[in-house]
Amino acid sequence: MSSIPDVGVILERVRFNADGLLPAVIQQYDTRDVLMLGYMDAEALRRTLTEGRVTFWSRSRQEYWRKGDTSGHAQFVKQAALDCDGDTLLVEVEQIGAACHTGDHSCFDADVLNPVQGASASA
């Protein structure tokens, strides 16, 4: 059960970057896989919070991009949160099909870097 959030009040807390955009981390709500990072302007954020579907601002195409309208690979919104200084959004979604335009489940699947691992003293 959710009422429509007061987007105007939320927007007062958001700190958009110099381009007027907010980075949005998209996470699958059940597996908790991080799927992708996209960008939202105020209108894309409003649509995402009120329509149940994730909408981005496409920097390359300079247009709104409701995820799945072309590909069918929609992102249905489950939850969202702003970070402590209001300059990043986390959206938990139900991802339909592949999140990545390459067909990969996640945009982070294909280029794993295998860094030097650290370990705490207790590990």
Add this chain to the structure above:
Amino acid sequence: MSSIPDVGVILERVRFNADGLLPAVIQQYDTRDVLMLGYMDAEALRRTLTEGRVTFWSRSRQEYWRKGDTSGHAQFVKQAALDCDGDTLLVEVEQIGAACHTGDHSCFDADVLNPVQGASASA
């Protein structure tokens, strides 16, 4: 068992933004909580991939910021990946203590937005 990654080759694939920075999503490796988003320049990325500890570039202080050196709340690197177009990093870490400077476990704990939820036709 990990060898030191060839950071020069990795850097050729990274697309830093206009400020020379790469957004880095930080995720706890076992619980899979998304903890925070930080920014790395090429040198912070090199340190993160080779030293086993996450290092950011602090945009507000304009200096390198090895997470935990002041707070004790270090992030030990477990895995890292670039996204499909090389403009976002995902780092899986072992977070010591709180990730957020407010003392919260995650920077996304305090400002939950309760958006309108969407649901797929199958749900």
